[in-house]
Each structure stands twice: as structure tokens, then as C-alpha cells.
Amino acid sequence: MEKETESIKEPPSIAEEKPNPIVEIIGVDKFYDSNHVVKNLNMTIYEKEFLSILGPSGCGKTTLLRMIAGFEHQTSGTITIEGENVENKEPFERNINTVFQSYALFPHMNIYDNIAYGLRMKKVPKNEIKSRVDKALVMVRLEGFEQRYPSQLSGGQKQRVAIARAIINNPRVLLLDEPLGALDMKLRKQMQIELKSLQRKLGITFIYVTHDQEEALTMSDRIAVMNAGNVDQLGTPEEIYARPATKFIADFIGETNLFEAVAEEERGGTAYLYCEAGDLLGKSEGFDPNEIVYVSVRPEKIRCSSQAVEGFSLGGVVRENIYLGNIIKTIIMLTNGQAVRINTPVDLPVPALGSIQYIYWDIKDSVMIYTPSNDIIKQIENADFAAFAGEIKTKEAGNV
Amino acid sequence: MFNSPAFRKKTVPLFAMISPVTAWLVLLIAAPLVYILIISFCTTNESHNIVFHFTLRNYARLFDPTILGIYTNSLIVAVLTTVVCILIAYPFGYIMASTSPFKKTLMMIFLMLPFWTNSLIRLYSWRVLLGKNGYINDFLIYIGLIDAPIEMMFTRGAVILGMVYTLLPFMVLPVYTVIDKLDNSLIEASKDLGAGFWQTFRNITLPLTVPGIFAGSIMVFIPALGYFFVSDLMGGGNNQIIGNVISRQFKEAYNWPFGAALSIMLIVITLICVKLYTRSGGKLDELGTV
Ligand SMILES: Nc1ncnc2c1ncn2[C@@H]1O[C@H](COP(=O)(O)OP(=O)(O)O)[C@@H](O)[C@H]1O
Ligand SMILES: [Mg+2]
Numbered sequence: 195m196e197k198e199t200e201s202i203k204e205p206p207s208i209a210e211e212k213p214n215p216i217v218e219i220i221g222v223d224k225f226y227d228s229n230h231v232v233k234n235l236n237m238t239i240y241e242k243e244f245l246s247i248l249g250p251s252g253c254g255k256t257t258l259l260r261m262i263a264g265f266e267h268q269t270s271g272t273i274t275i276e277g278e279n280v281e282n283k284e285p286f287e288r289n290i291n292t293v294f295q296s297y298a299l300f301p302h303m304n305i306y307d308n309i310a311y312g313l314r315m316k317k318v319p320k321n322e323i324k325s326r327v328d329k330a331l332v333m334v335r336l337e338g339f340e341q342r343y344p345s346q347l348s349g350g351q352k353q354r355v356a357i358a359r360a361i362i363n364n365p366r367v368l369l370l371d372e373p374l375g376a377l378d379m380k381l382r383k384q385m386q387i388e389l390k391s392l393q394r395k396l397g398i399t400f401i402y403v404t405h406d407q408e409e410a411l412t413m414s415d416r417i418a419v420m421n422a423g424n425v426d427q428l429g430t431p432e433e434i435y436a437r438p439a440t441k442f443i444a445d446f447i448g449e450t451n452l453f454e455a456v457a458e459e460e461r462g463g464t465a466y467l468y469c470e471a472g473d474l475l476g477k478s479e480g481f482d483p484n485e486i487v488y489v490s491v492r493p494e495k496i497r498c499s500s501q502a503v504e505g506f507s508l509g510g511v512v513r514e515n516i517y518l519g520n521i522i523k524t525i526i527m528l529t530n531g532q533a534v535r536i537n538t539p540v541d542l543p544v545p546a547l548g549s550i551q552y553i554y555w556d557i558k559d560s561v562m563i564y565t566p567s568n569d570i571i572k573q574i575e576n577a578d579f580a581a582f583a584g585e586i587k588t589k590e591a592g593n594v
Numbered sequence: 595m596f597n598s599p600a601f602r603k604k605t606v607p608l609f610a611m612i613s614p615v616t617a618w619l620v621l622l623i624a625a626p627l628v629y630i631l632i633i634s635f636c637t638t639n640e641s642h643n644i645v646f647h648f649t650l651r652n653y654a655r656l657f658d659p660t661i662l663g664i665y666t667n668s669l670i671v672a673v674l675t676t677v678v679c680i681l682i683a684y685p686f687g688y689i690m691a692s693t694s695p696f697k698k699t700l701m702m703i704f705l706m707l708p709f710w711t712n713s714l715i716r717l718y719s720w721r722v723l724l725g726k727n728g729y730i731n732d733f734l735i736y737i738g739l740i741d742a743p744i745e746m747m748f749t750r751g752a753v754i755l756g757m758v759y760t761l762l763p764f765m766v767l768p769v770y771t772v773i774d775k776l777d778n779s780l781i782e783a784s785k786d787l788g789a790g791f792w793q794t795f796r797n798i799t800l801p802l803t804v805p806g807i808f809a810g811s812i813m814v815f816i817p818a819l820g821y822f823f824v825s826d827l828m829g830g831g832n833n834q835i836i837g838n839v840i841s842r843q844f845k846e847a848y849n850w851p852f853g854a855a856l857s858i859m860l861i862v863i864t865l866i867c868v869k870l871y872t873r874s875g876g877k878l879d880e881l882g883t884v
Contacts, residue, residue, distance in 0.1 A: 263786065285785050286785055286786065286787065286788040286789070292782075298783040299783075300780060300797075312787035315787055359783075359787070360787075
């Protein structure tokens with residue numbers, strides 16, 4: 195709950211109201227044959243928020259979006275939209291529209307007819323259609339393109355038509371599946387800003403699927419990080435960046451250094467950790483002795499010194515200094531062979547190539563990532579051995 | 595049969611359309627075509643030998659009422675065959691495109707299986723079914739729907755049935771291909787925007803699959819003008835089509851020049867059809883690519 199209140203701080207107008215849930219996903223599972231694509235997923239999406247679903251390719255993002263839209267049916271679990279169970283509702287009976295990954299513009303209709311399609315299906319009077327299409331065209335800055343055909347538009351323009359065609363229906367929620375995936379970098383950045391301001395202007399919920407962490411970080415009010423059919427973490431971009439819940443997220447979001455360590459003991463709010471490259475100190479979080487902990491430290495948070503530092507430091511050799519415009523990236527090889535990346539602003543000195551350096555950081559800047567041992571036991575208990583067994587059986591049957 | 599001029603007439607434009615024209619094919623076919631064109635302006639003597647004496651008489655004879663009647667009948671048969679093929683092939687192709695790969699293969703086998711047997715034998719089997727003492731008449735009498743056997747063979751309906759039966763795969767394949775290629779997200783987008791099944795079909799699926807119907811229609815319509823053996827077997831001489839007249843000129847009447855003129859006429863009709871196809875097909879193609 196704490197996460198949600200934080201997330202809506204951003205647009206101050208909304209912060210005063212209590213957020214209303216608009217889409218609720220309750221214990222949803224999706225199987226394709228024996229392929230478990232979405233796993234017991236729970237998530238509440240609020241009115242007027244920009245929620246990104248972020249995850250690597252194949253983790254089930256599209257499947258989740260298609261279940262919300264109504265193109266796909268969950269194997270079990272419930273999805274409610276505006277408080278109503280949508281189990282038996284067709285896509286067009288849900289107050290939702292989709293912007294498809296491939297745009298899906300109708301090639302045999304001009305831009306006007308494409309955008310007007312939804313209103314025509316709803317038998318809206320002709321002159322009202324005209325004024326609403328005009329308004330939508332202004333909103334996506336495509337005035338004067340009415341008579342063109344989709345094949346005569348650039349990728350960015352097609353994208354805008356797809357958005358106009360969806361929002362003209364005044365949906366409460368807009369679903370977008372990697373809508374900028376096919377655009378080049380520059381256009382992409384520009385469209386990110388446009389989409390975000392469009393969402394604010396319309397005041398509707400955007401559920402935005404992407405595998406681009408930077409895109410998710412810049413646009414979202416909240417991000418749901420998906421991994422192999424699970425939502426591993428749901429929170430504001432700041433939370434996810436600063437306090438990644440899993441090793442996977444720490445690695446996936448932004449750039450980070452992960453140090454694998456074993457908890458030895460905890461004293462006075464400090465955890466004493468043993469790492470192959472040397473001893474470390476970390477935040478005390480009630481570790482069991484010998485528990486495996488990953489310490490995640492962002493490259494911009496690591497400092498280095500030519501001498502060992504009081505507290506803790508790890509020694510290594512400077513392998514490379516890479517100039518990256520506004521920062522210099524230094525690669526230091528530790529004694530266990532691990533390469534550590536450090537980012538330094540260009541106006542600060544960097545250690546000399548080949549020199550021996552000791553790296554250290556403020557404990558506050560590190561994140562302890564671990565799975566408490568009792569969680570592991572719980573995971574094993576909950577594991578889907580029945581499905582696993584079924585899979586083996588089908589494989590055996592296939593071999594016969 | 596492969597050497598019959600009638601066969602060649604229909605095959606030339608078909609090849610030109612389906613495959614990118616290969617040079618040797620043109621050469622192989624161009625020579626006989628030129629020969630046909632030349633003799634269509636010639637006459638014959640009493641012993642049926644071709645005499646190179648320029649005349650337009652053969653072309654004038656095309657406007658003979660009997661010949662015109664056969665043309666009309668032939669066009670009616672071909673048009674109806676095409677329409678019936680569309681009506682059967684479209685749902686068939688639609689279902690085939692949306693079913694599982696296994697059922698898809700099964701449907702394809704059922705479609706093609708009959709074509710691995712000789713077409714004459716297959717057509718003869720219709721006689722067994724449709725004839726005066728055929729199974730269908732027997733059955734209808736048995737259930738009391740009719741008192742006396744009805745004549746089903748040797749009618750225009752029977753000819754069309756035979757044509758549809760012979761030519762159906764040529765409609766199913768292009769129609770299936772174009773439906774199968776249709777981007778499913780267009781259908782989903784239509785549904786997302788509030789269209790039901792029929793609205794989506796009318797506004798999206800049908801207009802975008804018309805090129806397949808066109809291609810199939812060409813593949814069915816043109817052979818339906820010329821497959822004389824179908825009208826021979828199913829129509830029993832009562833329902834002649836252009837192909838019958840042409841084959842008779844070459845095989846019985848020994849009037850090659852007139853046969854050649856009839857053939858040229860058939861080629862002209864064929865070329866017009868293909869032209870119409872590429873015209874509208876070209877435009878539709880342009881629309882078909884986003
Ligand atoms: N229609 C389908 N039939 C079978 N498997 C599918 C289907 N759609 C997706 N999958 C499988 O589900 C998994 C998740 O796919 P998807 O939701 O598209 O991932 P993402 O959008 O995150 O890349 C993949 O392993 C994919 O192969
Ligand atoms: Mg996807």
C-alpha cells in the first residue's frame with residue numbers, strides 16, 4: 195500500500211484524491227498447453243496512472259495485456275475492470291482500447307476512416323464523428339492527413355494514427371504493447387514525451403508494455419517488473435531503481451555491480467559479509483548465518499582510492515577507462531576476476547590505467563538482495579510439481 | 595490432351611500469370627500460337643487440307659447464331675461455376691486458415707485426394723450417383739420425396755456440378771492463402787474498436803481477401819470455358835461450351851481454320867480477364883501492403 199501512495203505523489207492534483215482501482219488482476223494463471231506463461235499474478239492498477247509492465251522478451255507481458263483486453267482468456271483467476279468481473283465480456287464490451295505492437299492500421303482505409311472506425315461501429319452520428327476525428331487528429335498532430343493511406347505514412351505517423359484511433363473512443367484504460375518498438379532512437383525519445391503528456395491531458399490509465407527499462411523509468415508512475423510470468427516488483431521508478439527486490443531486477447534495471455557474499459554475523463546494525471574478493475560491510479537486515487546475499491552497488495556510487503580504506507575496500511587493477519561523453523567508465527578487475535564498473539563524471543580525476551586501486555562505497559548506497567531461507571522453503575512447497583510431472587509425461591508420450 | 599490447342603489456349607495466360615514468365619516457355623508456346631493465328635485466316639479445300647488463302651470468313655462465322663448461343667451458354671456455365679466455387683471455397687479456406695495445423699493438413703488432403711485419380715473416372719462416378727437409376731434418385735424415391743426418377747444428368751446443372759467438382763481446388767488454394775496471410779491483429783483491432791464478427795468480416799476480412807477471390811476466379815473461370823470433356827460427360831452433348839466446339843473443329847469437322855479462329859477468340863476473352871485481374875489486382879496489392 196505504501197508503494198501506491200508514493201507513486202501518486204507525482205501529479206499533485208491526483209495526490210489529493212484517494213486512488214480508485216480500475217483494473218484488478220487477482221490470482222491469474224495462463225497456460226499455453228503445458229507452458230505456464232503467467233503465474234498466479236496479482237496486481238491492482240489505478241485510475242489515471244501510467245503503469246509500465248517491464249520485462250525481458252518472452253516473460254508474458256503481451257499475454258497479460260491480451261488477457262486484460264479480452265483477446266485471451268486466463269486459465270484461472272479473475273480480472274475485474276471498473277469493479278466488474280470481465281470473464282464473459284468481449285473486447286469491445288470492456289471500456290478499454292489497445293494500441294497494437296504492429297499498429298494494425300487497416301490498409302484499405304484512409305486515415306480518416308481508420309480513426310472513425312470505432313465511432314462508426316458504435317453508430318455515432320456523422321457530424322459528431324467528423325468533429326471528434328478532427329479533434330483526435332489535432333491531438334496527435336496529424337491535421338491534413340485524413341485522405342492518406344497507412345502505406346503513405348512514416349512509422350511515427352502510423353503510431354500516432356493508431357493512438358488516435360484508440361483514444362477517440364474515450365476508453366478508461368489504454369493498453370499499449372511496445373508501441374515505440376519499431377521506431378528509431380530519436381523518434382522514440384520524442385514519442386515518449388508526447389505519450390506521457392497525452393496521458394496527463396486525457397487523464398486516463400495507460401498500461402504500457404515495454405522491454406526497455408529506460409523507457410519505463412522515464413515515463414511511468416509505477417513499474418511492474420515481470421520475469422518468467424511473475425511480477426517480481428511493483429513500485430515507482432525511484433523505488434525500483436534504488437531498491438531492486440531481486441538480483442534479476444538489479445541487473446535488469448540500469449547498470450549495477452553485484453557482489454555475491456555470505457552473511458557471517460550482524461552487529462550494531464551492520465552486517466559482516468564474506469565475499470571472494472574480500473570482506474564487505476552491509477546493512478543489517480536480520481540475515482541468518484551463512485545466508486547468501488547479493489550486494490548491488492550502482493557504478494556511480496563506487497569510489498576508489500590508491501590505499502586500503504577504513505571499514506572495507508576491495509583491491510583490484512584498473513583495466514580500462516572508457517570515455518562516454520559526460521562520464522568516464524572505469525573497469526577494475528578484482529582479485530577473484532570479477533570486473534567492477536565505476537562511472538565518474540568527466541571533470542573528476544580517474545585512476546591511472548594499470549594502477550592498483552581499492553574500491554569502496556557508502557553502505558547506504560548499497561542494496562542487499564537476498565531470498566530469506568524460509569522463502570526458499572515456501573517456494574519449494576508451492577512449486578508446480580504437478581505441471582512439471584505433466585510436462586515430463588507429455589514428453590515421454592511424445593517419445594513413444 | 596496436353597497437345598490439344600484448347601489446352602494450350604487456356605494454359606498460356608495461366609502460366610504467364612502464376613509464374614514469372616520464363617523465356618523458354620514463351621518460345622515453346624509462342625510458335626504454335628503464331629501458327630494458330632495464321633491458319634485462322636486461311637481456308638480449307640474439299641479434302642480438309644489447309645489452304646493459305648487469306649479470308650475473314652472464319653471470324654465472320656463466330657457471329658453465327660448457333661456459335662453465339664454456345665458462347666452464351668459457355669459464359670453462363672463459367673460464371674455460375676466461378677460463383678459456386680467462391681461460395682464453397684471461401685468458407686472452406688476461412689475455416690482451414692483458422693484451424694489447427696493438424697486439421698489444416700487433413701482438410702488439404704480431403705481437397706486434393708480426388709485429384710490423384712483420373713478426372714474422367716471421377717466424372718463417370720457422378721453418373722452413378724445422378725443417373726436415372728442412380729443412387730440419389732433411388733434414395734429420393736425411397737424416402738418418398740419424388741415418385742419418378744428425375745433427370746439430373748445431362749443438364750446445365752450437371753455440367754456446372756462437374757466443373758465445380760473439377761476446378762474447386764483452384765479457387766480454394768488462392769483464397770486460403772490470402773486469408774491465411776491476413777494479419778490477425780487487424781481482426782483484433784476491429785473487434786477492439788467495437789465491431790462484431792460480421793461487421794469485422796464485411797469491413798476488414800472480405801475487402802482484404804478480395805485479391806485471393808480474384809486470382810481464384812481467373813483460375814476457375816478460364817478453364818470453365820474450355821473443359822470440353824466435362825460438358826461431354828456431364829452434359830452429354832446438350833450443353834456445349836466453347837471448348838466442345840473447338841475440339842470438334844479439330845477432331846471431327848477437320849476445319850482447323852475455324853477452330854483456330856474460335857481459339858483466338860477464347861484467347862482474347864482470356865486476356866481480357868487477366869488484364870482485368872492485373873488492373874484491379876495491382877491496385878489491391880498496393881493497398882494490401884502497409
Ligand atoms: N498463442 C500462443 N500460443 C502458444 N504459446 C504462446 C502464445 N503466445 C505466447 N506464447 C508463449 O508465451 C510466452 C510469453 O509470450 P509473450 O506474452 O508474448 O511474451 P512477451 O510479450 O513478454 O515477449 C512465450 O514463451 C511464448 O512463446
Ligand atoms: Mg510481446
